[in-house]
Amino acid sequence: KAGVTQTPRYLIKTRGQQVTLSCSPISGHRSVSWYQQTPGQGLQFLFEYFSETQRNKGNFPGRFSGRQFSNSRSEMNVSTLELGDSALYLCASSLVAALGELFFGEGSRLTVL
Amino acid sequence: AQSVAQPEDQVNVAEGNPLTVKCTYSVSGNPYLFWYVQYPNRGLQFLLKYITGDNLVKGSYGFEAEFNKSQTSFHLKKPSALVSDSALYFCAVNYGNMLTFGGGTRLMVKP
Numbered sequence: 001k002a003g004v005t006q007t008p009r010y011l012i013k014t015r016g017q018q019v020t021l022s023c024s025p026i027s028g029h030r031s032v033s034w035y036q037q038t039p040g041q042g043l044q045f046l047f048e049y050f051s052e053t054q055r056n057k058g059n060f061p062g063r064f065s066g067r068q069f070s071n072s073r074s075e076m077n078v079s080t081l082e083l084g085d086s087a088l089y090l091c092a093s094s095l096v097a098a099l100g101e102l103f104f105g106e107g108s109r110l111t112v113l
Numbered sequence: 114a115q116s117v118a119q120p121e122d123q124v125n126v127a128e129g130n131p132l133t134v135k136c137t138y139s140v141s142g143n144p145y146l147f148w149y150v151q152y153p154n155r156g157l158q159f160l161l162k163y164i165t166g167d168n169l170v171k172g173s174y175g176f177e178a179e180f181n182k183s184q185t186s187f188h189l190k191k192p193s194a195l196v197s198d199s200a201l202y203f204c205a206v207n208y209g210n211m212l213t214f215g216g217g218t219r220l221m222v223k224p
Contacts, residue, residue: 056211107155
């Protein structure tokens with residue numbers, strides 16, 4: 001069974017640009033969550049989608065958005081990039097998010113210059 | 114609000130010795146608690162979880178964790194450490210379909 005796939009793995013952007021990250025969950029998983037990992041703030045929850053509906057959103061500005069498609073694939077978008085957005089963005093999928101056993105992808109490492 | 118604390122940034126242990134990585138939590142209601150491990154340049158991997166039942170939970174790679182309600186702790190343990198256990202370990206609590214993670218503890222196992 002294929003794992004969670006995130007693309008791209010690495011990307012470099014400049015301040016003010018926008019970026020879109022993609023996540024393909026494990027087949028059959030309908031819940032997709034996104035987390036931001038930085039050395040200073042650690043792992044922070046961005047949002048969670050289930051059957052194309054955003055069920056939870058973390059404490060991030062509106063520049064961070066996401067969506068989920070009917071095939072459970074998900075994208076997140078960050079507009080007007082700031083230097084502080086440099087981070088590893090992790091996607092995780094699960095059958096039932098409430099049980100917390102998440103399967104993580106290897107992440108997309110974003111560097112903002 | 115729920116929170117998780119990992120009081121040690123790093124734990125050093127010799128190979129073959131027992132290891133403990135500490136975690137304390139603060140939640141309202143019954144906690145769903147988890148341990149994840151992260152190897153360099155990789156995503157997180159699930160190790161084990163406590164939902165209900167026995168206070169001693171066994172997980173992957175020989176790890177186990179002890180849930181202690183009175184001390185609000187969920188420490189990760191392994192009887193005999195391996196060099197390959199060296200990684201970053203995260204404790205987490207689930208609330209409302211989202212995980213809140215501790216700051217992480219780097220485990221260094223020396224040969």
